[in-house]
Amino acid sequence: MTNESTSRTLTMAQAISEAIGMEMERDSRVFYMGEDVGKYGGIFSATTGLLDKFGPERIMETPISETGFLGTAVGAAAEGLRPIAEIMFVDFFGVCFDQIYNHLAKNTYMSGGALKFPAVITTGIGGGYNDAAQHSQCLYSIFAHVPGLKVVVPSNAYDAKGLMIEAIRDDNPVIFMYHKGIMGLSWMSYFEGSTNAVPEESYTIPFGKANVIRQGTDLTIVTLSQMVQKSLLAADKLAELGISAEVVDLRTLVPLDKATVLKSVAKTGRLLVADEDYLSFGLSGEISSIVAENLDTLQMKAPVLRLAVPDVPIPFSRPLEQFAIPQVDSIVDSARQLMNAKAFK
Amino acid sequence: MTNESTSRTLTMAQAISEAIGMEMERDSRVFYMGEDVGKYGGIFSATTGLLDKFGPERIMETPISETGFLGTAVGAAAEGLRPIAEIMFVDFFGVCFDQIYNHLAKNTYMSGGALKFPAVITTGIGGGYNDAAQHSQCLYSIFAHVPGLKVVVPSNAYDAKGLMIEAIRDDNPVIFMYHKGIMGLSWMSYFEGSTNAVPEESYTIPFGKANVIRQGTDLTIVTLSQMVQKSLLAADKLAELGISAEVVDLRTLVPLDKATVLKSVAKTGRLLVADEDYLSFGLSGEISSIVAENLDTLQMKAPVLRLAVPDVPIPFSRPLEQFAIPQVDSIVDSARQLMNAKAFK
Amino acid sequence: MEPSSEKLLWMYKTMIEIREYEEAMVKVYLEGKLPPKIQKGLAFDIGAGPVPGEMHLAAGQEPVAVGVCAHLHAEDSVVGAHRPHHFAIAKGVRLNEMTAEMFGKVTGLGRGKGGHMHLFDPKVKFSCGGIVGAGAPQACGAALAAKKMGKDWVAIAFFGEGAANQGAFHEALNLASLWKLPVLFVVEDNSWGISVPKSMSTSVASNADRAAAYAMPGIRVDRNDAVDVYMAAGEAVARARRGEGPTLIEVKTDRYLGHFQGDPEAYRPKDEAPTLRKDDPIPALGAMLRSRGLLNDETDAGIRAEIAARIEAAYEFGRSSPYPEASEALQHVFSS
Amino acid sequence: MEPSSEKLLWMYKTMIEIREYEEAMVKVYLEGKLPPKIQKGLAFDIGAGPVPGEMHLAAGQEPVAVGVCAHLHAEDSVVGAHRPHHFAIAKGVRLNEMTAEMFGKVTGLGRGKGGHMHLFDPKVKFSCGGIVGAGAPQACGAALAAKKMGKDWVAIAFFGEGAANQGAFHEALNLASLWKLPVLFVVEDNSWGISVPKSMSTSVASNADRAAAYAMPGIRVDRNDAVDVYMAAGEAVARARRGEGPTLIEVKTDRYLGHFQGDPEAYRPKDEAPTLRKDDPIPALGAMLRSRGLLNDETDAGIRAEIAARIEAAYEFGRSSPYPEASEALQHVFSS
Ligand SMILES: Cc1ncc(C[n+]2csc(CCOP(=O)(O)OP(=O)(O)O)c2C)c(N)n1
Numbered sequence A, B: 001m002t003n004e005s006t007s008r009t010l011t012m013a014q015a016i017s018e019a020i021g022m023e024m025e026r027d028s029r030v031f032y033m034g035e036d037v038g039k040y041g042g043i044f045s046a047t048t049g050l051l052d053k054f055g056p057e058r059i060m061e062t063p064i065s066e067t068g069f070l071g072t073a074v075g076a077a078a079e080g081l082r083p084i085a086e087i088m089f090v091d092f093f094g095v096c097f098d099q100i101y102n103h104l105a106k107n108t109y110m111s112g113g114a115l116k117f118p119a120v121i122t123t124g125i126g127g128g129y130n131d132a133a134q135h136s137q138c139l140y141s142i143f144a145h146v147p148g149l150k151v152v153v154p155s156n157a158y159d160a161k162g163l164m165i166e167a168i169r170d171d172n173p174v175i176f177m178y179h180k181g182i183m184g185l186s187w188m189s190y191f192e193g194s195t196n197a198v199p200e201e202s203y204t205i206p207f208g209k210a211n212v213i214r215q216g217t218d219l220t221i222v223t224l225s226q227m228v229q230k231s232l233l234a235a236d237k238l239a240e241l242g243i244s245a246e247v248v249d250l251r252t253l254v255p256l257d258k259a260t261v262l263k264s265v266a267k268t269g270r271l272l273v274a275d276e277d278y279l280s281f282g283l284s285g286e287i288s289s290i291v292a293e294n295l296d297t298l299q300m301k302a303p304v305l306r307l308a309v310p311d312v313p314i315p316f317s318r319p320l321e322q323f324a325i326p327q328v329d330s331i332v333d334s335a336r337q338l339m340n341a342k343a344f345k
Numbered sequence C, D: 001m002e003p004s005s006e007k008l009l010w011m012y013k014t015m016i017e018i019r020e021y022e023e024a025m026v027k028v029y030l031e032g033k034l035p036p037k038i039q040k041g042l043a044f045d046i047g048a049g050p051v052p053g054e055m056h057l058a059a060g061q062e063p064v065a066v067g068v069c070a071h072l073h074a075e076d077s078v079v080g081a082h083r084p085h086h087f088a089i090a091k092g093v094r095l096n097e098m099t100a101e102m103f104g105k106v107t108g109l110g111r112g113k114g115g116h117m118h119l120f121d122p123k124v125k126f127s128c129g130g131i132v133g134a135g136a137p138q139a140c141g142a143a144l145a146a147k148k149m150g151k152d153w154v155a156i157a158f159f160g161e162g163a164a165n166q167g168a169f170h171e172a173l174n175l176a177s178l179w180k181l182p183v184l185f186v187v188e189d190n191s192w193g194i195s196v197p198k199s200m201s202t203s204v205a206s207n208a209d210r211a212a213a214y215a216m217p218g219i220r221v222d223r224n225d226a227v228d229v230y231m232a233a234g235e236a237v238a239r240a241r242r243g244e245g246p247t248l249i250e251v252k253t254d255r256y257l258g259h260f261q262g263d264p265e266a267y268r269p270k271d272e273a274p275t276l277r278k279d280d281p282i283p284a285l286g287a288m289l290r291s292r293g294l295l296n297d298e299t300d301a302g303i304r305a306e307i308a309a310r311i312e313a314a315y316e317f318g319r320s321s322p323y324p325e326a327s328e329a330l331q332h333v334f335s336s
């Protein structure tokens, strides 16, 4: 490298707003729309400081009209602009999903490739701070299920910056989902591992490359977003118990890096999926099926174990929420359970 | 049985409207809302004849305001009525999903069980008749992914009647999804196996009981809805090739009858999932993971095979659509492939 | 329809109860959320303390709640939004159970599962929710049920001026008018949708002007005044009970506190809230009651003491009630 | 702004082209769909024949398309809905490629992937879609882009009176007014949303009356007449180009055919469509042209012959073009 890179420690929120700001400076077609993204700087601080820098024409405050402004993003993207639109909480997708999955995601296909839709949708996900059933969901598997959307779910500031720049430069719709509990907000406790060294300069992280964030030999924990941080803490505890866990951070769900998962599971023979989404018909099933589909080459030492929200709405009360959302200790317990299990011989 | 039961051959559409009519007669709290459900009798004939019988107060024509009338169903159900609301095509769920998954599905939970929401949502699913990307989807796994909804996906008239009566009597929100290509409509080709003998009297089919609709020994085809009919035809062809396929019709996704799937796969050692939904992050992953999670008791003879729409929007053009949606021949081919595969030894 | 002395007193008392409830919550909510007992570096921890999660308080917005609910019975339905306490209290929601819910306790309205934004009290037909605009069609459902059952019950959807730009508003108002449903849509115009002023969210000065788009009456109440709201709502409720259909009412009101507790309010002119408090509707109604001889220092003190006791009891109930068992998380997904 | 002779002639020709295109489609669409060549027992098979799937035709609704599009250039955007041909033709969409798209051919606008409800022609900035109401906000996006790029381009959202009850309508109109976007919302009031009459879907007699809810001008064109539409749209387009913001226009029009081809229309008074055809806007405009000396039997025949040839060529192009390879189904999910 000829350039000397300087890096500072940033929170994930700072990394994200920095990435957006850099791309807005670089490309005048990029603009941002959403609720409370201006003076407030975004409820989860994804746009802090950007209004002052770019003004209200490019950091556009919207009414509470998600269908209205997401449809606006669809139309603007078709014209060659590069909108970023924020759905404050992913939980609100139900009022505007049509614009996303029937139009933004499909118009390139339906036009036979004649049109591009370079739009990014940013949104806050996850629970753990008692915001209850309508403000604590992950739902990424729904976005990953419908074709035509790329789905990005970073676990730390470094990745978030590189993935955000990649997202803005991608000519396709990307949904960029940040877990509130790793943003490093001043008003919510967060996992400190998510706040890390971030180079000042611009860089991209390619989609579809999972990150083996910790090497191990006994079992593979496939995970993403905040759960990566929980899994790393769990891996520390497991190491004390003599169990060597490999942690795979998926980073993006679409594209999905099955090869890295497969390689890791081939090595360890055990798979634990650690997920904050609802258990059934979602991410953990998709990851498990990587094993099921590769029983010809994989020699599993134990059945796959899925740890996720047990198909209940996220409850408000602290003990209930802690029970419903997988915690560091439940990852540890599941890993131990996995080490004691046996596959059919 | 003391009662003599009379049965006639009905199309699935006839069975559904008969079931609705019988329950409306039995229980004055039941009413139906939707677009074109009155004089038209429902675009997919789910309400044929009901307006004449019950009048416009109970067969309520709505504006094209899905959020409006689904929210109305939420409010009416809380008051003790038993609304049935039709979303003409499931593809339109994106304009109104909020009312369904954030309210209808969660209010019982959030009220700690204090409130019941006895509502049924009916909707048409599936492709195969060139209605393209916004009118041909299945999407059942999205409804099955979010907690609080029961999901019913019948494959034939007999089941449809029993499941619809069960749905209307259930005190919880149920989404009842009928594939257009098995309704027996006079304007769309359909699979004749779906039109079968239906008793005149009232009966229910419990949720969560998959139906082993054809016995076999070599492989298990787990499937649902129209794909059941395709799988049965494929099983006939496979029999000619000396392959004995067991066909499991899931009937409901929530609750999901994992035990029946497991029992069948334990017997055959091979699993093919035949699904018309998108491949990734959905039904076929969930079913595959039943195998992955039971590697301690299952001795698989081959890896699991998933046949589904390969993560593309449903294309309009006939050859493309036939390619994208699994057909009888692709089920046959997949089954043969499965018979030639080997699990790790 | 002028309010009777009884109604005036009820509105006065209820406004005090709401205000005191909210002011008490301001304090309780902060417990355990400030340094040094939280993660190092944080200014505030939303998930800590006895009442965690978001908290939207309604101090200043009492008139709209009492002015409308003064016309209601237990059988009438109220659907609130994310800022629900004033409506809940005015509708007669059980205060102990409501408070326990916000403490996440098993004695709460929803056994601790719903929390502050999701309060359900079937006994007085109160509900609310955290998705902006979603309540409007649900109120139509309650109104439709009343109509189908041949009752003269009405339903009220309360929501903010920000919510009036959500598609659900449009669909609900159209349906209500088309089906002549006994429902009132009551817009609380507190000028703000979080940090967004009405002028940046709403293309029309008054939402009352949107009523014509649905051929229904639209009324703008221009003062944050319980009696003014009472009079506007009275005629609308009466119309609804007579089977003459819905009404849209927008009430000018004031949000004294942040959007949620912990809101830095950097977007808000520093002196706005203090200035607004000069027009506090509670002393205003108190003065009117005094001028009519319905209140004096002594009765006022009595009212306040009684309310203070009730509120203290409610917080004490919430605080001292037990948490649900963790495994209760798995229950009540479906009712059986 | 009265239309020039040139515009009048263009509108006349374009209306004929639309009508002839639709009438030709009525026939082509039926090919292969009737007994005995289909599944036994069926009356009709929607998935059979060279042009399968749903088919929504616009015969009778030509005036709204030509009256508005007469004011547009290639750079202006048009977003149509599920019934798109009249708008597409009036906007200058490539007829051969559009037709090939409906035959599912690789030469189609979307290489056969979109079909009749999903026509995209970036050359003239035309798009449409099958979800009722969804186009309105998308037109706002095109208008916002024009504004951001400093162009005087406008965007038009065309949709039916049924669609005006969808939440997206409300959100889009509010945004457009708030941001002063150069966009027209044009409601085609053909009295029906499939089988539902306007009186059962819409609480207000004219959607133009809804414009006030967004502080924008609302115009109702009461006759299914190209010149009337032209005049209303002209002023609105000019306003938009001047940066003065959006307009809502509702045009009374007539749907001569079923909602889709194959619609049994049991809900419709038997004589409605034939009666409507008595006020056919095409001969009406023809008569006006003749009275002004702009048309005679000979030139009319010439116009019609030229159009017939173009339409025949388009259908022939569609019919004779090759299908895409089946595996093309896997392409174009993402652009690269
Ligand atoms: C559909 C949806 N979008 C956004 C939000 C986030 N949100 C919660 S409250 C709020 C502002 C609401 O403003 P208003 O309706 O005026 O009510 P107020 O808070 O002033 O009482 C927003 C944007 C939400 N809960 N739901």
Ligand SMILES: Cc1ncc(C[n+]2csc(CCOP(=O)(O)OP(=O)(O)O)c2C)c(N)n1
Residues within 6 Å of the ligand: B035, B064, B066, B088, B092, B095, D082, D083, D130, D131, D132, D133, D159, D160, D161, D162, D163, D164, D188, D190, D192, D193, D194, D259
């Ligand atoms: C959100 C949504 N709901 C329902 C439908 C089904 N649908 C298609 S066209 C139509 C009627 C549309 O009526 P209108 O807007 O008046 O247009 P017209 O057909 O009269 O041209 C309906 C209900 C749809 N496509 N999208």
Ligand SMILES: [Mg+2]
Residues within 6 Å of the ligand: C160, C161, C162, C188, C189, C190, C191, C192, C193, C194
């Ligand atoms: Mg407000």
Ligand SMILES: [Mg+2]
Residues within 6 Å of the ligand: D160, D161, D162, D188, D189, D190, D191, D192, D193, D194
């Ligand atoms: Mg219409």
